Amino acid sequence: MNQTVDQTPRVPVHVSIIMDGNGRWARERGLERVKGHFEGVKSVRACTEAAVEAGVKYLSLFAFSEENWNRPAQEVSSLMGLMMKSIAEECATLMENGVRFRVIGNFERLSPTLREAIAGLEEKTRDNSRMTLVIFLSYSGKWDILQAAKALAADYSSNPSGLEELSLEDFDKYLSTAGIPDPDLLIRTSGELRISNFLLWQAAYTEFIFSDVLWPDFGKERFREALAEYARRDRRYGKVK
Numbered sequence: 001m002n003q004t005v006d007q008t009p010r011v012p013v014h015v016s017i018i019m020d021g022n023g024r025w026a027r028e029r030g031l032e033r034v035k036g037h038f039e040g041v042k043s044v045r046a047c048t049e050a051a052v053e054a055g056v057k058y059l060s061l062f063a064f065s066e067e068n069w070n071r072p073a074q075e076v077s078s079l080m081g082l083m084m085k086s087i088a089e090e091c092a093t094l095m096e097n098g099v100r101f102r103v104i105g106n107f108e109r110l111s112p113t114l115r116e117a118i119a120g121l122e123e124k125t126r127d128n129s130r131m132t133l134v135i136f137l138s139y140s141g142k143w144d145i146l147q148a149a150k151a152l153a154a155d156y157s158s159n160p161s162g163l164e165e166l167s168l169e170d171f172d173k174y175l176s177t178a179g180i181p182d183p184d185l186l187i188r189t190s191g192e193l194r195i196s197n198f199l200l201w202q203a204a205y206t207e208f209i210f211s212d213v214l215w216p217d218f219g220k221e222r223f224r225e226a227l228a229e230y231a232r233r234d235r236r237y238g239k240v241k
């Protein structure tokens with residue numbers, strides 16, 4: 001008798017990436033750090049393509065942390081310029097591939113020009129439904145939890161007894177990631193083994209893959225390998241099978 005084998009590939013719904021190692025990639029070649037960021041954009045493109053092809057629904061990228069504002073002014077301004085340039089250049093590709101674009105973070109420190117460009121691309125791509133590309137910009141996990149707590153406190157100030165009923169799902173709605181499923185898989189490149197104030201609340205049961213490869217070298221093949229490794233993981237969420 002033929003046994004039915006479930007061959008459905010276990011594709012993660014949401015893959016998140018801490019793109020690390022651009023600076024080292026550039027230094028190893030005797031180049032300025034910003035060259036590494038420019039090269040990193042190629043990996044962003046490759047992984048976005050690979051994610052769409054694999055059927056991933058959300059790809060999120062940690063592009064700039066709140067702590068990154070403390071980098072040399074020239075590097076900060078290059079990164080912001082790179083963001084502007086990418087927004088202008090990638091619009092057509094995102095539309096062709098049915099990708100919705102979203103940016104999440106503390107926008108207070110972003111220039112009005114960049115904010116406008118972001119809002120424009122978010123609006124243009126809002127009806128695309130094949131995949132959502134989320135860029136975390138000026139983001140930190142602690143900032144997110146704090147802003148959620150503040151908004152929640154304001155909402156409940158006239159009804160403190162309502163807090164008794166507050167669920168985890170209710171709290172989720174105050175996070176800047178509301179409506180986006182928690183990441184199934186988080187990849188960090190460049191051999192660093194930490195979360196660096198990224199998705200602290202949302203990564204409670206995320207599978208982690210740490211790769212020694214520097215972000216500009218990561219590309220499509222490594223991304224596919226990470227998906228294959230994820231498919232072999234046994235997710236138990238603290239339970240026993």
Ligand code: FPP
Pocket residue numbers: 019020021022023024025037038040041044061062063064065068079082083086135190
């Ligand atoms: C970490 O490498 C990388 C960043 C802080 C920036 C990532 C940005 C990009 C890849 C380009 C812009 C992104 C988009 C979405 C268009 P690092 O500088 O910390 O490297 P190091 O640890 O080797 O110094």
